[in-house]
Amino acid sequence: MSSTKTPILAASNFIRQIIERDIEQGTYATRRWAGSPGDAAYQAAGLPDPAKIRTRFPPEPNGYLHIGHAKSICLNFGLARDYDGVCHMRFDDTNPEKEEQEYVDSITDAVQWLGFGWEAFGTSHLYYASNYFDFMYRAAEALIQSGHAYVDQQTAEEMRANRGTLTEAGKDSPWRNRPAEESLALFREMRDGKHADGSLILRAKIDMAAPNINLRDPAIYRIKRATHHNTGDKWCIYPMYTFAHPIEDALEQITHSICTLEFEDQRPFYDWLLERLVEAALLAQPLPKQYEFARLNLTYVVLSKRKLIELVENHHVSGWDDPRLPTLAGARRRGYTAEGFRLFAERIGVSKADSWIEYTILEDCMREVLNISAERRIAVLDPIKLVINNYPENQSEDCFAPNHPLKPELGKRVVPLTRELWIEREDFEETPPKGYFRLTPGGLVRLRYGYVVKCTGFETDADGKITVVHCEYLPDTKSGTPGSDSIKVKGNIHWVSVNHAYAAEVRLYDRLFKEAHPGAGDSNYLDDINPNSVKTIIAQLELSLKEAHAEDRFQFERHGYFVADRKDSVAGRPVFNRTVTLRDAWQK
Numbered sequence: 001m002s003s004t005k006t007p008i009l010a011a012s013n014f015i016r017q018i019i020e021r022d023i024e025q026g027t028y029a030t031r032r033w034a035g036s037p038g039d040a041a042y043q044a045a046g047l048p049d050p051a052k053i054r055t056r057f058p059p060e061p062n063g064y065l066h067i068g069h070a071k072s073i074c075l076n077f078g079l080a081r082d083y084d085g086v087c088h089m090r091f092d093d094t095n096p097e098k099e100e101q102e103y104v105d106s107i108t109d110a111v112q113w114l115g116f117g118w119e120a121f122g123t124s125h126l127y128y129a130s131n132y133f134d135f136m137y138r139a140a141e142a143l144i145q146s147g148h149a150y151v152d153q154q155t156a157e158e159m160r161a162n163r164g165t166l167t168e169a170g171k172d173s174p175w176r177n178r179p180a181e182e183s184l185a186l187f188r189e190m191r192d193g194k195h196a197d198g199s200l201i202l203r204a205k206i207d208m209a210a211p212n213i214n215l216r217d218p219a220i221y222r223i224k225r226a227t228h229h230n231t232g233d234k235w236c237i238y239p240m241y242t243f244a245h246p247i248e249d250a251l252e253q254i255t256h257s258i259c260t261l262e263f264e265d266q267r268p269f270y271d272w273l274l275e276r277l278v279e280a281a282l283l284a285q286p287l288p289k290q291y292e293f294a295r296l297n298l299t300y301v302v303l304s305k306r307k308l309i310e311l312v313e314n315h316h317v318s319g320w321d322d323p324r325l326p327t328l329a330g331a332r333r334r335g336y337t338a339e340g341f342r343l344f345a346e347r348i349g350v351s352k353a354d355s356w357i358e359y360t361i362l363e364d365c366m367r368e369v370l371n372i373s374a375e376r377r378i379a380v381l382d383p384i385k386l387v388i389n390n391y392p393e394n395q396s397e398d399c400f401a402p403n404h405p406l407k408p409e410l411g412k413r414v415v416p417l418t419r420e421l422w423i424e425r426e427d428f429e430e431t432p433p434k435g436y437f438r439l440t441p442g443g444l445v446r447l448r449y450g451y452v453v454k455c456t457g458f459e460t461d462a463d464g465k466i467t468v469v470h471c472e473y474l475p476d477t478k479s480g481t482p483g484s485d486s487i488k489v490k491g492n493i494h495w496v497s498v499n500h501a502y503a504a505e506v507r508l509y510d511r512l513f514k515e516a517h518p519g520a521g522d523s524n525y526l527d528d529i530n531p532n533s534v535k536t537i538i539a540q541l542e543l544s545l546k547e548a549h550a551e552d553r554f555q556f557e558r559h560g561y562f563v564a565d566r567k568d569s570v571a572g573r574p575v576f577n578r579t580v581t582l583r584d585a586w587q588k
């Protein structure tokens with residue numbers, strides 16, 4: 001298996017229970033697999049399937065993947081990994097109008113970035129549903145021939161009117177009982193381009209009085225003159241999604257077809273269709289089964305493709321990979337980790353009931369992972385100068401900062417101390433509030449990894465804004481030397497030597513929406529955009545950060561987790577993005 005093994009113990013859930021039961025009962029043990037997708041005859045000639053289960057992730061390549069998709073990816077690829085199966089990467093590209101190569105590339109990138117792959121049992125399992133058009137056409141003809149489908153020529157309005165309602169049965173189309181040969185001839189004419197778009201439609205013949213409206217003779221093939229990215233102008237008829245999807249699953253010998261709850265009402269048609277095609281000897285048994293889980297709804301973001309497109313196209317954000325967007329491309333630039341997403345998917349689990357997940361749960365997962373993996377560095381985000389007046393002008397001395405408090409094996413690095421330092425503006429207060437333990441006139445504080453200093457004064461500009469703070473250091477107090485803690489201080493502040501600093505662009509990102517449920521009620525979600533979702537600053541960083549490579553991640557001590565931007569960083573001049581603060585500052 002090429003999927004990454006994560007040391008996360010998967011909690012059980014209803015889908016895992018179904019799979020375990022199926023494996024125990026050998027529900028799928030008789031399946032054969034000829035090495036690629038195909039019909040009953042083709043698969044029958046194959047070997048017993050080495051995969052215990054087959055799942056799939058079937059995005060339509062018409063947009064960028066988002067955090068909701070990550071839930072589905074982790075679920076489907078994770079199940080395949082845990083049960084000696086394989087998860088197929090399938091592009092559901094049967095709709096000719098919207099697909100683009102750019103989306104295909106970004107989707108494969110995102111899935112691999114999350115740590116999953118589709119190479120298993122010696123082959124790749126990346127498929128395009130449009131490669132099944134020939135079979136789908138054959139299946140449609142078979143349904144017509146067996147009396148299970150007919151060509152309807154009612155207008156769209158007539159069909160809508162005759163569909164009935166939730167409480168009223170629909171009415172049979174006047175064309176419903178036309179002879180199979182007539183439907184077949186018309187269907188072939190549809191294929192051959194003899195009819196205008198929308199003038200005829202192929203429908204399954206099930207039951208116009210079915211309580212489930214999806215069984216009232218659903219449309220399965222339509223006429224649509226459109227150039228398809230894969231098949232070009234070969235076809236002017238295209239299958240409907242509800243017809244195509246079960247067939248794709250069956251040709252790929254999928255065992256557990258997992259989708260979101262809104263497809264629950266489609267399940268009877270899914271089963272009906274595949275059973276008819278087994279009767280026609282086109283598909284092999286055992287058939288795939290569909291299971292539904294609740295889609296991810298996350299507070300403070302929008303996960304609808306339409307809204308994401310609008311945010312990008314109307315320049316509310318800088319592009320699909322804007323670090324504030326919930327796209328996986330954006331999350332990656334923001335510094336979110338694949339491991340954090342896998343942890344998140346495990347933690348939220350899968351259920352049968354729709355609910356909202358708090359955004360802080362996702363952030364906590366990122367913090368947990370980064371706390372373990374990210375090395376510590378020092379950064380002064382809002383610098384003012386601190387001058388140590390009793391320290392020699394041209395002296396520089398080594399202080400030692402641990403790279404990771406939980407991993408002493410990562411060692412320490414040198415941070416040079418000099419007479420002039422950058423400290424955070426908020427680490428000095430002329431008139432300190434109660435409980436303030438940092439620098440104040442006459443007060444003592446420890447320069448982290450360095451000396452205890454005593455504040456001796458400060459300078460202001462014409463507006464009274466503090467420009468420089470003065471202090472003196474106590475020579476016997478250097479961290480790590482004997483007796484250094486003979487003088488006890490409550491405060492401990494970080495600093496960077498003015499002569500050894502890297503002045504870098506740092507982007508402080510915040511939530512894109514200020515409301516937990518953007519656009520709730522009758523409001524427009526665009527009105528809920530947070531006007532302060534990014535602040536770009538020039539910060540003073542310790543010099544070692546100048547050598548950071550794109551996507552290197554760090555904890556800037558006391559500030560949070562930051563990543564070198566993968567797009568805007570150049571060698572020797574990385575730009576940093578704040579991934580997440582150390583604690584949840586939002587709820588304050």
Ligand code: ATP
Nearest residue numbers: 058059060068069071072259260295296297303305
């Ligand atoms: P659209 O909104 O255009 O229907 P979609 O968000 O369903 O698109 P697809 O490309 O069809 O996007 O999705 C691929 C897979 O990802 C589907 O199997 C779908 O169930 C799953 N998926 C999409 N959104 C979510 C979500 N919010 N939570 C969990 N799974 C999701």
Ligand code: MG
Nearest residue numbers: 058059060092
């Ligand atoms: Mg969809």
